[in-house]
Amino acid sequence: MWLCKGQNMISCMLFGNENVKKIIFLIFLALSLFSIANSILIEVEIPKSLEGNFTSFSYDSSKDILKFWFEFYNSGSTAYRTRIRLDVFNDSKIVFTGWSDEKVLMPGDRKNFEIYWYTNSTGNFSARVRAYFGNEIFERRISLEKKNSFSPEDVFEIKNFRTYDDFIVFDIKAKRNAKDVVILPSDFPLGWIFEQKKIDFLKEGEERTVAIDYHPTVWSEGKLNLIIASNEGRYKTEERFEMRKEVGILWLVHFLTDKFKLFIRA
Known part of the structure; x- marks a missing residue:
């Protein structure tokens, strides 16, 4: 315990007051710095825009x-x-x-x-x-x-066409070597989206399983054309198909078979 008597009491009080002043000053300084820092930290938000x-x-x-x-x-x-x-x-x-x-x-x-x-x-x-x-x-x-046009040769065979919830599957076979083969769905139900497919090369006699994604609005049975063309349009086959989903055990067998064939081609 610190005891102060006589003249020393005055010195002690002054000394104590100096410490109090320092503490008060430090607290005031800290509060001031905190207030300044808060005013400087302004969040800058970049406006969002959807453009292309x-x-x-x-x-x-x-x-x-x-x-x-x-x-x-x-x-x-x-x-x-x-x-x-x-x-x-x-x-x-x-x-x-x-x-x-x-x-x-x-x-x-x-x-x-x-x-x-x-x-x-x-x-x-x-x-x-x-x-x-x-x-x-x-x-x-x-x-x-x-300006230009060719008389195309029908060289493709399309078979095993099947419809699933969001993709169609079929096998194609070429009677000639075919390069840059494009598969184009057309005349499909209004409001639906059908993607296209491209195969770089299809060997004569080779059979290829193809899947094409589609996005219906409200699903219902319908029809679509499949156009298969290659070699700058010199080869071309077009067929129309019914879009009907299978059910039961037949659906399961075909679904697993098609998925397996697509998997081994991946």
């Missing part, structure tokens, strides 16, 4: 298989899934609708999309291109002219 645009586009109409190539750019600050749709018009009538596969675009991403259209008709056409991203649609219109 076509940055490149090309097509080749010199062959009966027309390839459309698009580059789409996510120019906003929000990631989204993107899919491209192509509608081809002859005057005011839609003669073909094709869909690309779906891709994820992060902010700043640029990705390429391809859609194919087969026709051996010539003349002037117009096309409407739509990019579906987020809940937005970006649209462009283009004009195209096709």
Whole structure:
């Protein structure tokens, strides 16, 4: 215990007051710094935006298989899934609708999309291109002219066509060596999305199992055309199929068989 007497009492009080003043000053300084720091720490929030645009586009109409190539750019600050749709018009009538596969675009991403259209008709056409991203649609219109045409040879066989909840499966076989084989669903139920498929090479006599994803609005039985074309349109087969789902043990057997065939081809 510290005891102060006489003159020493005054010194002790002064000494004690100095300590108190220092403590008060330090507390005041700490509170001031905390207040200043709080006022400086202002949260900066970047506004979110959902934006996109076509940055490149090309097509080749010199062959009966027309390839459309698009580059789409996510120019906003929000990631989204993107899919491209192509509608081809002859005057005011839609003669073909094709869909690309779906891709994820992060902010700043640029990705390429391809859609194919087969026709051996010539003349002037117009096309409407739509990019579906987020809940937005970006649209462009283009004009195209096709001058050349071939008489195609029917060389493909399509068999074992089956329908499942969100994909179709079938086997194709070629009577000739075929390169750049494109499989194009067409004339399918309105409002549905059918992706396309491309096979780089199919050997003569080779049988290939193919699956194509589709996205119905409300599922119901319907029909679709399958166009298989290759070698710049010199080979082409087209058939129409009923879309009916199997049930029971038959569905299970075919489902497991198809999944196995697709697995060994992967």
